[in-house]
Each structure stands twice: as structure tokens, then as C-alpha cells.
Amino acid sequence: MKPAELQAKRTAGKTHGWQVFWVCGFLVLAVLAVFSRVLHCGFVDYDDGNYVFSNQEVQHGLTVRSVRWAFTTGASSNWHPLTWLSHETDVELYRLKPAGHHLTSLLLHTANAVLLLLILNRMTGALWRSAFVATMFALHPLRVESVAWVSERKDVLSAFFWWLTVGAYLLYVEEFRRKSPKPKRFYIAAVLLFALGLMAKPMLVTLPFVLLLLDCWPLRRKDGPRRLLTEKIPFFLLAAASSVVTYRVQQQGGSVSSSFPLDDRLANAVISYARYLGKTFWPVHLASYYPHPGHWPQVEVVVAAVFLALVTGLVVWQARGQPYLAVGWFWFLGALVPAIGVVQVGLQSMADRYTYLPLVGVFIMVAWGANAMLGGTRVGRRILAIMGGLVVGACAVLASWQVQYWQDSETLFTHAIESTKGNYLMCDNLGYLMSDKGEYAKAEAWFQRALEMKPDYAAAHNNYGIMLAKSGRLDEAIAQFRLAIACQENYAHAHLGLGNALAAQGKLDEAAKEYGICLALAPEDSQAHNMLGNVRSQQGRLDEAVAHYREASRLNPENPETHLALAYLLAKQGRGKEAEDEALLALKQRPDFPPARQLLETLRTGR
Numbered sequence: 001m002k003p004a005e006l007q008a009k010r011t012a013g014k015t016h017g018w019q020v021f022w023v024c025g026f027l028v029l030a031v032l033a034v035f036s037r038v039l040h041c042g043f044v045d046y047d048d049g050n051y052v053f054s055n056q057e058v059q060h061g062l063t064v065r066s067v068r069w070a071f072t073t074g075a076s077s078n079w080h081p082l083t084w085l086s087h088e089t090d091v092e093l094y095r096l097k098p099a100g101h102h103l104t105s106l107l108l109h110t111a112n113a114v115l116l117l118l119i120l121n122r123m124t125g126a127l128w129r130s131a132f133v134a135t136m137f138a139l140h141p142l143r144v145e146s147v148a149w150v151s152e153r154k155d156v157l158s159a160f161f162w163w164l165t166v167g168a169y170l171l172y173v174e175e176f177r178r179k180s181p182k183p184k185r186f187y188i189a190a191v192l193l194f195a196l197g198l199m200a201k202p203m204l205v206t207l208p209f210v211l212l213l214l215d216c217w218p219l220r221r222k223d224g225p226r227r228l229l230t231e232k233i234p235f236f237l238l239a240a241a242s243s244v245v246t247y248r249v250q251q252q253g254g255s256v257s258s259s260f261p262l263d264d265r266l267a268n269a270v271i272s273y274a275r276y277l278g279k280t281f282w283p284v285h286l287a288s289y290y291p292h293p294g295h296w297p298q299v300e301v302v303v304a305a306v307f308l309a310l311v312t313g314l315v316v317w318q319a320r321g322q323p324y325l326a327v328g329w330f331w332f333l334g335a336l337v338p339a340i341g342v343v344q345v346g347l348q349s350m351a352d353r354y355t356y357l358p359l360v361g362v363f364i365m366v367a368w369g370a371n372a373m374l375g376g377t378r379v380g381r382r383i384l385a386i387m388g389g390l391v392v393g394a395c396a397v398l399a400s401w402q403v404q405y406w407q408d409s410e411t412l413f414t415h416a417i418e419s420t421k422g423n424y425l426m427c428d429n430l431g432y433l434m435s436d437k438g439e440y441a442k443a444e445a446w447f448q449r450a451l452e453m454k455p456d457y458a459a460a461h462n463n464y465g466i467m468l469a470k471s472g473r474l475d476e477a478i479a480q481f482r483l484a485i486a487c488q489e490n491y492a493h494a495h496l497g498l499g500n501a502l503a504a505q506g507k508l509d510e511a512a513k514e515y516g517i518c519l520a521l522a523p524e525d526s527q528a529h530n531m532l533g534n535v536r537s538q539q540g541r542l543d544e545a546v547a548h549y550r551e552a553s554r555l556n557p558e559n560p561e562t563h564l565a566l567a568y569l570l571a572k573q574g575r576g577k578e579a580e581d582e583a584l585l586a587l588k589q590r591p592d593f594p595p596a597r598q599l600l601e602t603l604r605t606g607r
Contacts, residue, residue: 016127019127020117020118020121020127023117023127023131024114024117024118027110027113027114027117027131027134027135027138028110028113028114030135030138030139030396031106031109031110031113031138031139032106032110033396033400034139034396034399034400034403035106035109035144035147035148035399035400035403037400037403037404037407038102038105038106038147038148038403038406039099039102039103039106040099040407041098041102041148041403041406041407041408042098042407042408043096043098043101043150044149044150044406044408044409044412045409045429045432045433045436046149046151046288046409046412046413046429047076047149047151048149048150048151050075050076050151051076051087051150051151051153052087052090052091052096052101052150052151053096055075055087056556056558057069057070057073057075057084057088058084058087058088058091059091059096060088060091061088061089061091061092062085062088062089062092066084066088067085067088069084070082070084070085070088074249074252074253075253076253077249077250077252077253077345078154078201078202078246078249078250078253079199079202079245079246079249080154080199080200080201080202081199082157082196082199082200083153083154083157083158083199083200083201086104086153086157086200087101087150087153089104090104098150101150101153102148102150104153105146105147105148105150105152105153105156106147108153108156108157108159108160109138109143109146109147109156110138111160112137112138112156112159112160112163113134113135113137113138114134115160115163115164115167116130116133116134116137116163116360117130117131117133117134118167119163119166119167119170120133120134120364122170123170123214123218123219124218126368126371129367129368129371130367132363132366132367132388132392133360133363133364133367135392136359136363136366136391136392136395137359137360137363139392139395139396139399140280140283140359140395140399141283141286141395141398141399141401141402142279142280142283142286142352142355142356142359143356143399144286144352144399144402144403144406145286145288145351145352145353145406146352146353146356148403148406149288149353149406152353154200154201155201155353155356156356157200157201158197158198158200158201158203158204159356159357160197160200161193161194161196161197161200161204162197162204162207162357164193164197165190165193165194165197165207166207166210166211166214168186168187168189168190168193169186169187169190169211169214170219171186172186172187172189172190173219173221187231191234191235191238194207194235194238195238198238198239198242202242202243202245202246202338203335203338203339203354203357204239204242205239205240205242205243205338206239206334206335206337206338207235207239208232208235208236208239209330209334210331210334210335211232211235212228212229212232213327213330213331213334214327215228216323216326216327217323217324217326217327218324218327243338247343250345259292259294259344259347260292260294260344264294264295264296265341265342265343265344266342267295267296267301268292268293268296268341268349269340269341269342270301270304270305270308271296271300271301271304271349272336272340272341272349272350273304273308273333273336273340274303274304274307274308275350276336276350276354276355276358276359277362279352279355280355280359280362283395283398284398285419285420286352286402286419287352287415287416287419287420287423287426288352288405288406288412288413288415288416288426289348289351289416289420289423289425289426290348290349290350290351290420291347291348291349291420291421291422291423291424291425292344292347292348292349293349293422308333311329312329312333315328315329315330315365322368322369322372324364324365324368324369325365325368325369327361327364328361328362328363328364328365328368329361329362329365330361331358331360331361331364332358332359332361332362332365333361335357335358335360335361336354336355336358339351339354340354347425370384370387371384409429409433410430410433413426413429413430413433414430417430422453422454423453424449424450424451424453424454424457424460425450425457425459427446427447427449427450427453427460428446428447428450428457428459428460428463430446431443431444431445431446431447431450431460431463431464431467432463432466432467434446435463435466435467435470440467440470440471443467444464444467447460447463447464447467448464451464456487457487458484458485458487458488458491458494459484461480461481461483461484461487461494462480462481462484462491462493462494462497464480465477465478465479465480465481465484465494465497465498465501466497468480469497469500469501469504474501474504474505477497477501478498478501478502481494481495481497481498481501482498484497485498490521491521492517492518492521492522492525492528493518495514495515495517495518495521496514496515496518496525496527496528496531498514499511499512499513499514499515499518499528499531499532500531502514503531503534503535508535508538508539511531511535512532512535512536512539515528515531515532515535516532519532524555525555526551526552526555526556526559526562527552529548529549529551529552529555530548530549530552530559530561530562530565532548533545533546533547533548533549533552533562533565533566534565536548537565537569542569542572542573545569546566546569546570546573549562549565549566549569550566553566553582553585557585558589559589560585560586560587560589560590560593560596561586563582563583563585563586563589563596564582564583564586564593564595564596564599566579566582567579567580567582567583567586567596567599568599570582571599571602571603576603579599579603580600580603580604583596583597583599583600583603584600587600
């Protein structure tokens with residue numbers, strides 16, 4: 001190469017580098033501007049309690065005990081230790097201030113957008129198309145759920161490791177082509193990063209397939225199918241192991257639903273693919289929960305299936321000349337497989353959060369397809385720039401608007417009910433929220449509305465029963481708990497609620513029976529052990545009561561009432577030193593606890 005040509009290439013490279021820098025800067029500012037409202041959102045009563053503000057282990061912050069728990073628990077029907085560690089880190093940094101937890105998710109999402117831009121640009125050399133894909137990924141309204149919902153930290157965290165894995169794999173491919181001695185270190189890094197991603201959210205199991213797609217385009221590797229597949233063996237093994245662990249944990253946690261037969265699940269999967277595309281191009285009526293209809297009209301299923309088949313046939317037909325269409329389409333189809341509902345986890349029909357990574361494939365199709373159609377002329381490029389700007393601007397406005405619905409639980413639940421039909425779950429959630437506020441009339445109306453939509457919804461019967469018991473309507477509460485159990489026989493919480501209502505009526509033997517059933521279904525339910533301890537104490541069966549109180553304290557050591565109840569019983573049995581120890585534990589948990597202090601003084605005075 002001549003010196004003049006070499007200098008021109010260096011100058012172009014520097015210019016391009018500055019363009020990447022400024023595009024990254026714009027992308028960061030755009031994401032922060034659009035999603036800044038999340039910093040004013042609170043926690044919501046929609047899994048945030050399970051993940052943060054009611055989770056005793058997470059509230060310890062980063063301790064040896066909490067880290068061990070993160071790697072050994074199947075809480076929330078998932079094994080995702082890195083997700084738990086991220087929440088524990090947030091508690092360590094911000095305690096229970098929602099803004100800090102939202103900030104972490106926002107920063108992770110911002111980092112994901114920048115990584116996507118850098119990686120796609122490096123693979124293709126097409127900066128502006130890569131910028132469009134990254135900006136759409138960052139600002140599309142479907143992203144709001146993953147960013148604004150603290151419980152969905154696993155989405156943005158796992159995606160961070162997805163992009164780091166792809167980046168390490170890209171460096172491996174580049175070094176392999178140069179025949180340098182470095183490929184192994186990047187390959188090992190890619191495998192390790194993939195393993196970490198799976199420990200944040202198992203939906204990453206499809207990444208090995210995406211790497212194969214990237215081998216075809218834009219990497220255009222010519223190493224032969226055997227080598228390309230052999231390279232992916234460690235990735236496939238990790239994905240298989242994660243799938244097995246996830247299925248077992250979700251099955252044990254009761255999240256794998258058997259409510260829908262296979263044909264209905266397959267029909268919903270076909271419909272959901274089409275609905276996801278619909279909400280991608282027309283993102284309105286977005287909701288935090290989309291109820292599963294159970295059975296879709298056959299005509300709709302056939303239309304959706306024909307549409308998917310036609311697009312699949314078209315991209316395969318054009319694969320040689322326009323490989324990005326096939327890569328983008330199969331990225332979309334494949335990355336959604338774990339959450340498409342063939343194995344039904346939960347009761348939702350679909351969810352915005354499931355599109356976090358799959359829609360990158362669709363954005364690639366749009367960016368490169370539009371450029372192929374209009375990018376050949378200066379006028380065409382101007383049209384593309386104007387259209388791209390309008391689309392990005394519209395998405396930014398809609399996303400910013402969508403964030404406001406996550407400001408609090410009532411707003412979120414009400415919006416979901418208004419945006420969907422037959423949303424019994426959100427009606428139940430609103431009922432529970434009103435009950436918690438003591439607004440029993442409003443709560444009852446929402447529970448009744450939920451049960452009108454779905455009479456066999458066990459959770460609504462149970463929550464309705466809890467509200468009735470709190471308002472003193474014990475007979476009606478007992479009837480609702482029995483209906484919940486009739487709808488779902490192995491419903492531990494309904495047996496617990498029924499036991500509480502029977503105990504309040506003085507029916508101790510019947511209450512003890514219900515607590516026993518609850519503990520057979522959920523042996524680590526500290527509240528059931530505590531309540532059974534109360535019943536056995538009232539029955540004079542003090543040794544049994546002590547045993548249940550001790551187990552309740554082991555499962556939930558930070559409950560001062562349990563320590564105090566145990567202290568009273570031990571004192572009654574003449575075990576003063578043990579009683580004193582429990583009273584001290586109660587005071588440690590709640591320093592301003594007069595009954596514990598009074599008992600402690602009595603014990604010390606009587607010695």
C-alpha cells in the first residue's frame with residue numbers, strides 16, 4: 001500500500017472512531033433522558049417484595065450467609081444466583097430506597113445498548129445501521145418493563161453477560177482468523193461469561209444458536225460446519241444443564257403450569273409470535289400482565305401460523321443474497337423459544353420483558369433490509385435518515401410515557417386492566433392492595449370482579465378470604481378459603497388462612513389440622529410453624545409449641561414476636577435462662593419492645 005493510501009486509511013479510521021464515540025454518547029444521553037422517570041418510581045407489589053423489600057435474605061445485603069443463600073436457593077421458582085447477588089449489592093449500597101435499585105437497572109440497560117452498538121458495528125462495519133438497531137433496542141416501549149420493574153433485574157443483568165459473551169466470541173473469531181496465539185483466552189472468556197449469564201437468567205440458553213447464526217452472517221466464517229458446531233459444544237452443555245436445573249426448580253416451586261393442554265399451549269405460542277411482532281411495530285396497550293385466554297379461536301391460530309410460515313419461507317428464499325433477513329428472523333424466533341409458552345411457566349399469555357433480546361433480530365432485519373431498498377442513492381439515504389429519526393423519536397416518546405405507569409402499584413395494576421380484557425390477576429392484585437390499605441369495600445369489589453372473570457381463580461378466593469378475616473367476617477372468610485382449596489387442593493397459603501380463621505373462632509383442633517396440611521405442603525413456612533405453636537400453647541401441649549416456635553425462629557430469625565412467645569413458654573416451663581436468651585433476641589430485633597423488656601426484667605428479678 002502506498003504511503004498516501006495508508007495515510008488516507010488511517011485518517012478515515014480516526015474519523016470513524018470519532019463517529020462511534022459521538023454516537024455512543026448520543027445513545028447514552030438518549031437512554032438516560034427517556035428512562036430518567038424510573039428514578040421516581042417506587043417498588044411495586046408485583047414480585048418486588050419477593051425479590052427485595054420483603055425478602056429477609058436480600059435485606060441482609062452482602063454477607064457470607066446471603067451469598068451462600070443466593071447460590072443455594074430456588075426462591076421465586078428460579079436458580080439465578082447472580083440476580084440475587086445484584087439485589088443484595090443494591091441493598092448494601094442503597095438500603096431500601098427504590099431510586100438506587102432503579103438506577104442500577106437503568107445503568108445496566110444503558111451499558112447493554114452501548115455494547116450492542118459497538119459489537120454490531122465491529123462485526124459489520126455499518127455504523128449507522130448498527131446505531132439504528134442499538135437505539136431501537138434501547139428506546140422501544142417494550143423495553144420499559146425490563147428497566148422499570150426492579151424484579152426484572154435478571155433481564156438487564158443477563159443481557160449484559162449476553163453481549164459480553166458475544167463480544168468475547170467476536171474477538172476469538174478475529175484472533176483465530178489471524179492465527180494468533182490469543183484465540184483460546186477469548187474462547188474461554190466467552191464460555192465463562194456465558195455461564196455467568198445463565199446464572200442471571202436461564203433465558204440465555206439460546207445464545208449458542210445465535211452464535212451459529214452470527215457465524216453465517218455477518219462473520220461469514222468458512223471453517224466448515226463440523227468445526228463451528230464443535231466450538232459450540234461447551235455452550236450447548238452449559239445451556240442443557242441450565243435448562244434441566246431451571247425446569248426442576250420451577251416445577252418444585254409450582255411455577256410450571258398444567259392448566260393448559262399442549263394444543264392450547266402450541267396455539268398460544270403461534271399467536272404470541274405474531275402478537276410480539278404486532279406490538280413491535282405498533283406498541284400500544286402495553287401491560288404488565290397479559291391474561292392467557294386458554295383457547296384461541298382456530299381462525300386466528302391458522303392466520304398467525306400462515307403468516308409465520310410465509311415470512312420464514314421468504315427469508316430462506318432470500319438467504320443467499322440477503323442473509324441478514326434469515327439471521328434476524330431466526331434470531332427472533334429462536335431467542336423467544338424458552339419463553340414462548342410451550343412449557344407454560346406462570347399464567348400469562350405473553351410478556352413485554354420476553355422481547356428484550358429477541359427483538360434485536362427484527363431490528364437487524366429492518367435496518368439492513370431498508371438500507372438494501374433505499375440506501376443506494378443519496379435521496380434514498382436521506383429518506384432513510386428522516387424515517388429512522390421519526391421512528392426513534394416516536395419510540396422515545398412512547399417509552400417515556402410508558403414509564404409513568406410503573407410509578408406505583410395502583411397505577412400499574414389499573415393501567416393493565418384498562419389495556420387488556422379479562423385481566424383477573426390484576427383485579428386480584430388491586431383487591432389485595434386495597435385490603436392492605438384497609439379500604440375493604442374497594443378491595444371486595446375488585447375481588448368479586450376478578451372472580452366474575454375467573455371463578456376458579458384460587459389466589460383471588462384466598463386473598464378475598466384474608467380481607468374478610470381482617471374485617472372480622474370470619475364465616476365468609478372460611479368459605480372463601482375452602483373455595484380456594486377446592487380450586488387448588490395443594491394450596492398451602494389457603495390452608496394457612498383457613499387455619500388462622502378457625503383459630504380466631506376458637507376451633508383449635510380444626511386449625512391445627514389445617515396448619516399441619518400447610519406444613520406438609522410447605523415445610524419451611526415460618527408463619528405456619530408460629531401459628532401452630534400458638535395453637536399448641538393454648539391447648540397446653542407446651543413441648544410441641546416450643547418445637548414449632550424454635551422452627552419458626554430458625555426459618556425467620558428476625559421475628560421478635562416469635563422469640564417473645566417462645567420466651568413466655570420457656571419461662572412457664574421453668575427454663576429461665578433459655579427464656580431470658582429468647583427475650584434478649586426479641587429486644588435485639590426490636591429494641592422498643594415493652595413486653596420483651598418487661599418479661600426480661602421479671603425473669604432477672606425472680607432469679
